[in-house]
Amino acid sequence: MQFDDVIRTTFAAREFTADPVPDDVLGEIFETARFAPSGGNRQGAHVIVVRDPESKARLAELSKPAARRYLAQRCAGENPWNPVHPTAVTEADLAETRGVDGFVAPIAVAPVVLVVTVDLAVVATTDSELDRVGIVGGASVYPLVWNILTAARSHGFGGTITTMISAEEEGVRELLGVPATHAVAAAIPLGRPVKQLTRLRRVPVADFVTRERFDGASFGADERSRG
Ligand SMILES: Cc1cc2nc3c(=O)[nH]c(=O)nc-3n(C[C@H](O)[C@H](O)[C@H](O)COP(=O)(O)O)c2cc1C
Incomplete structure (x- = not known):
């Protein structure tokens, strides 16, 4: 596949055929994905290939638990897990929330789940002293996650970045033996998608790129970037 086609069609795949994801294919995916950048090239990420059905x-x-809150907040018209706007969702709302099983099902049913962690003992987090949620640390692991998904796409496979698991990091640590300094960045259910989306809904370039300043002129209201 052409690079442009891969980037434009790597969607969040949540339904998979019964096809396996063989180790040799996974190996090729990792072999490409490993060229992701990380702060100071410290390469603190670790990937755990989980095939065991019980795991x-x-x-x-x-x-x-995180999925329940996500769905309850969405139902309440909130922006789920938002670090700026606190939730008004109550325990009673959570108890009434439906659809949680379906939401997390891809992790249970995918042929393989990749759990990606990053060693906080080596990442650089230049925003760690700001009075807001940290974001820079993630930049040393999510490029790798995205490389895995795009490499999988070019092999005809697909998956989803899921992060609900990160809220229960201790449980993952216990289950998979993740060291104390590693943060759980994502669980990626991976398989052969039942359907391939080819037209992703994304905002056009002119809506999020500006010249010189945040409130500067929109960059290129170019028709090619629409859709
Ligand atoms: C940081 C991040 C966290 C995400 N967490 C989840 C998740 O926990 N569960 C899930 O089903 N999808 C999750 N997604 C997938 C997004 O919902 C998906 O990428 C987005 O809706 C675009 O979907 P599309 O590529 O199919 O258009 C996550 C995506 C990102 C980038």
Whole structure:
């Protein structure tokens, strides 16, 4: 596949055929993905290939509390897990929330789940002293995550970045033996997608790129970037 086609069609795949994801294919995916950048080239990421059905089921289970809150907040018209706007969702709302099992199901049923962690003992987090949630640390692991997904796409496979599991990091640590300094960045259910989306809904360039200043002129209201 052409690079442009890969980037434009790597969607969040959540339904998979029964096809396996063989080790040799995974090996090729990792072989490409490993060229991701990280702060200071410290390469603190680690990927755990989880095929054991019990482990996958447990990872799905561990994802449920965060998924429940995500769905409850969405139902309440909130922006789920938002670091700026606190939630008004109550325990009663959470108890009434439906759809949690389906939301985490891809983790339980995918042929393989990749759990990606990053060693906080080596990442550089230049925003760690600001009075807001940290974001820079993630930049030393999510390029690798995205490389995995795009490399998988070019091999005809697909998956989703899921992060509900991160809220239950201790449980993942216990289940998979993740060291104390590693943060759990994502669980990626991976398989052969039942359907391939080819037209992703994304805002056009002119809506989020400006010249010189945040409030500067929109960059290129170019028709090619629409759709
Ligand atoms: C940081 C991040 C966290 C995400 N967490 C989840 C998740 O926990 N569960 C899930 O089903 N999808 C998750 N997604 C997938 C997004 O919902 C998906 O990328 C987005 O809706 C675009 O979907 P599309 O590429 O199919 O258009 C996550 C994506 C990102 C980038």
